[in-house]
Amino acid sequence: MMKNIVSHNFLPKDSTQTMADLTVGCFIAEALFITGLICILTYHLRRLKLYIKASKFRGPPTIPIIGNAHHFIGNNGEIVQKLIDLSDSYPSPYRIWLGPELLIMVSHPEDVKKIVGSDKTIEKSPLYRFFRPWLGNGLFTAPTAIWRIHRKLIGPTFNLKILESFVSVFAAQSSIMVKKMETELNGGEFVIFKYVSLCAMDIICETAMGVSMGAQSNNSGDYIETVEKTFAIIYQRVFKAWLQYDAIFYRTRLGREQKKCLNVLHDFTNNVIRRKKEALLRKRDNRDATTDHKYDEDDSLPPRRKAYLDLLMELTDNQMKFTDQELREEVDTMIVAGHDTTSNMICSVLLMLASHPDVQEKAYRELEEIYGSSKVEERCVTHEDLSRMGYLERVIKETMRVFPIAATVSRAVTEDFDVGEYTLPKGSIVGIDIIKMHRSEEFWPDPFVFDPDRFLPQEIAKRHSCVYLPFSAGPRNCIGSRFAMMEMKTVLATILRRYIIKKDKITPIADIKLKSDVILKAADPIKLRIKERT
Numbered sequence: 001m002m003k004n005i006v007s008h009n010f011l012p013k014d015s016t017q018t019m020a021d022l023t024v025g026c027f028i029a030e031a032l033f034i035t036g037l038i039c040i041l042t043y044h045l046r047r048l049k050l051y052i053k054a055s056k057f058r059g060p061p062t063i064p065i066i067g068n069a070h071h072f073i074g075n076n077g078e079i080v081q082k083l084i085d086l087s088d089s090y091p092s093p094y095r096i097w098l099g100p101e102l103l104i105m106v107s108h109p110e111d112v113k114k115i116v117g118s119d120k121t122i123e124k125s126p127l128y129r130f131f132r133p134w135l136g137n138g139l140f141t142a143p144t145a146i147w148r149i150h151r152k153l154i155g156p157t158f159n160l161k162i163l164e165s166f167v168s169v170f171a172a173q174s175s176i177m178v179k180k181m182e183t184e185l186n187g188g189e190f191v192i193f194k195y196v197s198l199c200a201m202d203i204i205c206e207t208a209m210g211v212s213m214g215a216q217s218n219n220s221g222d223y224i225e226t227v228e229k230t231f232a233i234i235y236q237r238v239f240k241a242w243l244q245y246d247a248i249f250y251r252t253r254l255g256r257e258q259k260k261c262l263n264v265l266h267d268f269t270n271n272v273i274r275r276k277k278e279a280l281l282r283k284r285d286n287r288d289a290t291t292d293h294k295y296d297e298d299d300s301l302p303p304r305r306k307a308y309l310d311l312l313m314e315l316t317d318n319q320m321k322f323t324d325q326e327l328r329e330e331v332d333t334m335i336v337a338g339h340d341t342t343s344n345m346i347c348s349v350l351l352m353l354a355s356h357p358d359v360q361e362k363a364y365r366e367l368e369e370i371y372g373s374s375k376v377e378e379r380c381v382t383h384e385d386l387s388r389m390g391y392l393e394r395v396i397k398e399t400m401r402v403f404p405i406a407a408t409v410s411r412a413v414t415e416d417f418d419v420g421e422y423t424l425p426k427g428s429i430v431g432i433d434i435i436k437m438h439r440s441e442e443f444w445p446d447p448f449v450f451d452p453d454r455f456l457p458q459e460i461a462k463r464h465s466c467v468y469l470p471f472s473a474g475p476r477n478c479i480g481s482r483f484a485m486m487e488m489k490t491v492l493a494t495i496l497r498r499y500i501i502k503k504d505k506i507t508p509i510a511d512i513k514l515k516s517d518v519i520l521k522a523a524d525p526i527k528l529r530i531k532e533r534t
């Protein structure tokens, strides 16, 4: 038909040309359409096995192409609530299709134990790729081959001897924070996070990095705010199937926003590294200037006893194990993993203490036994004290149960994996439903009652070891769990010794709305009041 029209010679010459162009255009469009169709068919044929295996799992009804992505329209609070609702509606294991990604959610402790311990599920899930523009191949996001080497090198920088030497920094920074909070004394409720996060920031920089950033003295919260913003964007990307494609994401407002945020975040870490390098050079110069070669403490330590950034610098310096870029990625990872987690958790513990005055009183009595009536400035927390804070530790653990920092962690299934009665198919993602286990009536009688004594040794012994996973488990667990516990105890003890924490209107745990900016937290900023302890 088209050819007939073109062949009529009464058409003007450029019309003939136009028709010819149209014919070519139609041909190209058809070819593209057919190629596209073939690609889509091949893609789905290759995944046929995955689809067949996925069909064996229960899960919410799906829509072609987007799967269950429509459930996750909304803000980060609504997304978390949707996940919790799905886990309540479908017993473990159940599946969710996030666009092309098959996510299988598991909350049976025995299944979880197999998953966290297996080499078939050691690779982080493809959903973690959205962190890569920020954290590259740092420990949190690294592919297994890189992760194994780096974790082995970095592991010893978290040994007990090094951690014990950090407690004086935890204590000194906590004292600064408590002093700064004086301005809020006897006033109304205030957002506690702004104080705690700056303190946690100074702590991670001064301990692991060995650089004093003075975030508390300069009130410099830019980096912290940007971290929160970036996490919120990444979480949106994970659950909004259409944002998973770079070509779309970077054309949206969120994509442009993320680019700006990353500039701020990378500038900050570059600054930390630059200051560390300058400090090392100064040390070397000073040493060269002295005749008796007094080696400073860091230099005299064997590699297994060096603090985090000292060791990384040495490994980068000698061009041995780390490139400059890898160094930056690890520093980015450790700063963010090391401060945002603990600061949010400390705020949640303070909320629980304010909401349960009897628990707060008991925690204080324990501190009174250690410190008597001495003031924070007269007698600060030491590492020997920490082992005497058993009740405070149980309060922290119980808070991590009801408000786990990671509601779920997910891994890629790299080979078909038999987990009891079902098989996790290769190519899927397995999600460990931490919040479901932590708040389940099956494992915790009255799960929404705040009871620190659930963590008495005899109570722990009654439970499955994988029913409680605030720091995840297995080889890819949290490298900083001991650091975190020591820091949280020190900061909380310092606050409690000086102030009584109060809340005007107490909300029952079950009614506290949650959101996840990757890190799970109360949807509304935690606001508390402080009163001088007399």
Ligand code: HEM
Pocket: 139, 140, 141, 151, 208, 333, 334, 337, 338, 339, 341, 342, 345, 405, 406, 409, 410, 469, 470, 471, 472, 475, 476, 477, 478, 479, 480, 481, 483, 484
């Ligand atoms: C209350 C405090 C903390 C909690 C609840 C927590 C929780 C977790 C969890 C659940 C994971 C596993 C994440 C996943 O598989 O997706 C993790 C990994 C990690 N955490 Fe923590 N964390 C805390 C504090 C810290 C601190 C203080 C540091 C460092 C000083 C740290 C460094 C890391 C790193 C580097 C990883 C990745 C480890 C790897 O894959 O080898 N965390 N954390």
